[in-house]
Amino acid sequence: MPSSQPFSGVLVPVxxxxxPAGEPDAGRFISFCRFLLGQGADxxxxxxxxxxxxxxxxxERMALLDKLIAAGIPAGKLMPGTGACSISxxxxxxxxxxxxxxxxxxxxxxxxxxxxxxxxxxxxIAAVIDRVASSALRMYLYHIPPQTMIPFGVELVGRLIKAYxxxxxxxxxxxxxxxxxxxxxxxxxxxxxxxFPGSEVFLLDGLRAGGVGCITASGNVNVPGIRKVYENWxxxxxxxxxxxxxxxxxxIQKYPMVPALKRIVAHFHNDPDWAAVRPPMERLSDAQxxxxxxxxxxxxxxxxxxxREAAE
Amino acid sequence: MPSSQPFSGVLVPVxxxxxPAGEPDAGRFISFCRFLLGQGADxxxxxxxxxxxxxxxxxERMALLDKLIAAGIPAGKLMPGTGACSISxxxxxxxxxxxxxxxxxxxxxxxxxxxxxxxxxxxxIAAVIDRVASSALRMYLYHIPPQTMIPFGVELVGRLIKAYxxxxxxxxxxxxxxxxxxxxxxxxxxxxxxxFPGSEVFLLDGLRAGGVGCITASGNVNVPGIRKVYENWxxxxxxxxxxxxxxxxxxIQKYPMVPALKRIVAHFHNDPDWAAVRPPMERLSDAQxxxxxxxxxxxxxxxxxxxREAAE
Numbered sequence: 001m002p003s004s005q006p007f008s009g010v011l012v013p014v015x016x017x018x019x020p021a022g023e024p025d026a027g028r029f030i031s032f033c034r035f036l037l038g039q040g041a042d043x044x045x046x047x048x049x050x051x052x053x054x055x056x057x058x059x060e061r062m063a064l065l066d067k068l069i070a071a072g073i074p075a076g077k078l079m080p081g082t083g084a085c086s087i088s089x090x091x092x093x094x095x096x097x098x099x100x101x102x103x104x105x106x107x108x109x110x111x112x113x114x115x116x117x118x119x120x121x122x123x124x125i126a127a128v129i130d131r132v133a134s135s136a137l138r139m140y141l142y143h144i145p146p147q148t149m150i151p152f153g154v155e156l157v158g159r160l161i162k163a164y165x166x167x168x169x170x171x172x173x174x175x176x177x178x179x180x181x182x183x184x185x186x187x188x189x190x191x192x193x194x195x196f197p198g199s200e201v202f203l204l205d206g207l208r209a210g211g212v213g214c215i216t217a218s219g220n221v222n223v224p225g226i227r228k229v230y231e232n233w234x235x236x237x238x239x240x241x242x243x244x245x246x247x248x249x250x251x252i253q254k255y256p257m258v259p260a261l262k263r264i265v266a267h268f269h270n271d272p273d274w275a276a277v278r279p280p281m282e283r284l285s286d287a288q289x290x291x292x293x294x295x296x297x298x299x300x301x302x303x304x305x306x307x308r309e310a311a312e
Numbered sequence: 313m314p315s316s317q318p319f320s321g322v323l324v325p326v327x328x329x330x331x332p333a334g335e336p337d338a339g340r341f342i343s344f345c346r347f348l349l350g351q352g353a354d355x356x357x358x359x360x361x362x363x364x365x366x367x368x369x370x371x372e373r374m375a376l377l378d379k380l381i382a383a384g385i386p387a388g389k390l391m392p393g394t395g396a397c398s399i400s401x402x403x404x405x406x407x408x409x410x411x412x413x414x415x416x417x418x419x420x421x422x423x424x425x426x427x428x429x430x431x432x433x434x435x436x437i438a439a440v441i442d443r444v445a446s447s448a449l450r451m452y453l454y455h456i457p458p459q460t461m462i463p464f465g466v467e468l469v470g471r472l473i474k475a476y477x478x479x480x481x482x483x484x485x486x487x488x489x490x491x492x493x494x495x496x497x498x499x500x501x502x503x504x505x506x507x508f509p510g511s512e513v514f515l516l517d518g519l520r521a522g523g524v525g526c527i528t529a530s531g532n533v534n535v536p537g538i539r540k541v542y543e544n545w546x547x548x549x550x551x552x553x554x555x556x557x558x559x560x561x562x563x564i565q566k567y568p569m570v571p572a573l574k575r576i577v578a579h580f581h582n583d584p585d586w587a588a589v590r591p592p593m594e595r596l597s598d599a600q601x602x603x604x605x606x607x608x609x610x611x612x613x614x615x616x617x618x619x620r621e622a623a624e
């Protein structure tokens with residue numbers, strides 16, 4: 001892997017806690033980031049889809065990042081989402097993140113206008129990279145067509161790698177389409193481009209195809225299980241370990257994902273305020289919450305113990 | 313119509329000019345707003361979809377509004393788009409606009425997350441209105457599912473009107489679905505709720521159904537024609553006048569709408585720089601530009617003369 005590839009393993013798009021008044025809760029956020037690193041997370045993809053990042057203003061996201069760094073969370077472990085619909089705002093967010101020395105950034109395509117061409121999306125990303133103009137920038141493309149409707153297709157990804165080989169160093173594939181992940185791995189893994197499936201359901205298949213890990217929402221509640229697959233993927237137990245984490249994932253995603261994850265955190269961390277979401281998301285109903293927790297108990301789920309000291 | 317309904321007639325979602333370096337061009341923007349008001353536009357829905365508003369940061373939009381006001385464009389004629397994916401940013405944009413005394417604001421639903429419930433969208437809009445907490449706020453809902461995928465459905469609109477009768481005073485329907493516009497008019501026009509189809513193709517039908525005008529992209533290049541329909545809709549010439557403006561619209565929308573409109577402005581205002589767009593949009597190719605202008609010539613289109621003095 002080239003030195004330009006700073007991340008591998010299990011990355012977590014960290015949930016963002018909100019106070020009862022609906023404000024980002026920096027204290028709980030810092031504690032939770034420490035907990036995840038302590039559990040063995042290889043990186044924190046803060047401000048992703050699971051983080052309700054797009055339910056926060058750019059100013060709110062930058063203030064939270066400032067506080068994480070001030071609290072001693074290592075910048076090199078962070079891959080903040082810096083997507084925005086405008087070149088100007090995306091540039092501001094990336095400059096701020098790179099200024100803090102983050103390991104990389106996760107970059108959405110512009111997602112308001114639909115039916116844009118690959119050329120238009122290319123020009124957008126190129127304009128952002130050119131405006132940031134920093135050799136320290138490591139960008140991971142964020143392919144999530146269920147939300148954006150704007151794809152980073154295989155050919156477009158290749159064009160961006162070719163134009164910015166030291167900057168465009170990886171991709172998170174949240175298409176849920178294994179054929180797409182496999183095609184990306186075949187095309188670009190051999191040259192050291194870091195491909196992360198957006199769900200641990202594809203972790204083992206991804207590693208076998210040349211991927212470097214996963215960036216997964218359920219990492220918020222299952223780092224230890226997912227790490228086991230990553231650490232043992234070449235062993236005979238790999239398929240069984242994968243089946244275990246797939247079962248947990250499938251149980252959770254019967255429910256609206258972000259509210260369900262927050263409800264699990266609230267329960268297992270004994271902190272009911274964690275269940276709060278920002279509109280347009282809605283928290284689970286009491287009936288949904290009880291059903292979710294019963295479903296998890298039925299498959300023997302537990303949060304797992306912190307296995308490492310919290311990162312300095 | 314209740315006094316809470318400040319707009320009617322022909323409103324233009326004003327194109328935003330960019331400099332060759334890609335920055336919002338305040339000088340050209342101010343001149344163009346004056347031109348449109350001079351042509352008889354009843355209001356300027358700046359920062360809409362046609363304005364590439366979501367290709368600008370909130371800070372860029374607020375700076376442009378500051379400059380329009382400073383240049384003497386009457387605030388009461390302005391209906392800026394204040395949509396954003398977060399309650400926090402939407403609140404900031406609206407407070408800024410209301411602080412300038414704008415006639416109203418045009419409000420997108422939160423548009424990043426797909427598959428949100430009506431309750432989630434309701435809670436988002438309610439939270440924004442509650443946070444702005446101004447009796448001066450007049451909000452127009454912006455229903456444009458082709459871009460947002462998140463609808464303001466007939467029932468949801470009714471709930472918002474009921475909860476905020478003095479604030480939620482109208483809607484722009486850019487669904488392109490006449491049945492939806494008609495259903496909204498039947499349900500809410502009688503109580504003074506102001507419904508604007510998002511295309512002049514539906515202007516006459518809308519007025520006959522109880523609508524109050526239209527907010528239409530092609531207003532950027534055809535205020536005089538569209539005003540004729542609005543002024544004469546009860547006369548025997550109405551259908552012929554409608555056919556005339558529909559023909560212009562249909563000719564333009566054979567091409568990508570925003571780049572086509574900018575190309576028309578560039579041509580008829582003798583100002584080539586006007587053709588610039590911000591990525592992810594792309595400007596028309598030379599071949600497309602020539603075909604568009606030839607198509608317009610073939611139907612006898614002209615920009616029309618300014619018929620009023622520019623508004624002070």
